[in-house]
Amino acid sequence: AIADTAPLHVDSQHEFLDWLRSAGFSVNPNVARCTSPAEVHAFCADALAHRADLDYDIDGVVVKVDGFDQQLDLGFTARAPRWAIAFKFPPEEKTTVLREIRIQVGRTGVLTPVAEFDPVTVAGSTIARATLHNLDEIRRKDVRPGDTIIVHKAGDVIPEVVGPVLDKRPADAPEWDMPVACPACGSPVVHEGDEVAYRCISLDCPAQLKERLIHWVSRGCMDVDGVGDELIDKMIEAGLLHDVADFYLLDVDAIAALDTGRTYVKDDKKKGVAAGDSIKVGTAIATKVMDELIRSKEQPLSRVLFALGIRHVGKSVAEVLAKRFLTIDALAAASEEDIAACEGIGPKIAASVREFLSVPENLEVLQRLRDVGLTLEENLGAAVAQAAQETGVDATLASGQPLAGLTFVLTGTLVNRTRDEAGAALKLLGAKVSGSVSKKTSYLVAGPKAGSKLTKAESLGVPVLDEAAMEAILATGEVPNV
CATH class of the missing domain: 2.40.50.140 (Nucleic acid-binding proteins)
Incomplete structure (x- = not known):
């Protein structure tokens, strides 16, 4: 999200950089405000020609839209701002x-x-x-x-x-x-x-096993801190891991006894070891690993689905599936058509999910995960409660999804919330928030300095709300008749 710079009384990138300089921050002097595409091209060409003269390495130039209002109107894709682009050097x-x-x-x-x-x-x-x-x-x-x-x-x-x-x-x-x-x-x-x-x-391929295990404990999945490539290698060599469910059958003693592959270089009477003795993982690390594994049992279904490594199922797809089906049993019982009907999920993903959940060995692993304490359910209540607290929306109101089926577009500068915060609050009540106005737009929320989106909404007859009206909707879940 774009930071709120209103208290600084700056309206553009170059004004913000000037403010930073005046405040004593170190600002790169190799910047310029260009007024035409030709000037942008000339700046990039000059930067490339003098690349070797700098005291640091660079791989290109970032070109940004200067005005903050224009940046807000352009918004973001899922991965990057639409108002900035990199000119990469060869x-x-x-x-x-x-x-x-x-x-x-x-x-x-x-x-x-x-x-x-x-x-x-x-x-x-x-x-x-x-x-x-x-x-x-x-x-x-x-x-x-x-x-x-x-x-x-x-x-x-x-x-x-x-x-x-x-x-x-x-x-x-x-x-x-x-x-x-x-x-x-x-x-x-x-x-x-x-x-x-x-x-x-x-399914017995050892190379796949290691990669699946590493993926399972990674930060975006079950987030088990302290378990990396080296420790997983030792666990596999010791015969402790055959699938992801085996993580939850480990104990402190088994982990502590694993050989790290290193040896003591000198005698240590306090530890009762001699030079050349192998160094074990030890109780302290083993206890931390077990604590992390126990904590990971509380991860929601969306994390589990991503961690399972189903082909074509990334973090976003896993979240959609979890929100739609709520439990692994409901997802396993769903047809390929049911899965493909989810927003953003096509036939290729649906076929992959259906295939994975049709393999008996995979179902056995899921049952073993349930047996060791994973719920395999999506706790939407907790997720909604947390999001409600963050956005200031009533959790009970959010659970009813009163804005389902409505599409909002936000434009201009909002006072009480940033546009991202307002969008998150509207989504929590079930609304879809779009970046562009069309005939399908239900309402346009327009703050000061609204631009082309307001003009288009008026031309299409889309109802226009101010920020106060939006706050009333967020407080009651009821939309005005306009």
């Missing part, structure tokens, strides 16, 4: 030798080819590997083991193989092909005709 390129293409098996069984090449320094750091994504990409770029290749960092961040230097290719360099068997478990590799991905479909 990445620095280096050549090196591709020694091998190895396969990495992900948590959904996808086989991803990874280029292993002689280490080379690019954009300030040394890289020695980069994903090649899939076989189609390898064919398109025509890269082969033994090639001299051009590498760079996409966005000066992600290592990428640009392509081969063909005049340096060894005469005997053969085309690379996908293996017919999974390198982790030896099971057959399957390629579905409508997809670029090659997959290992074995």
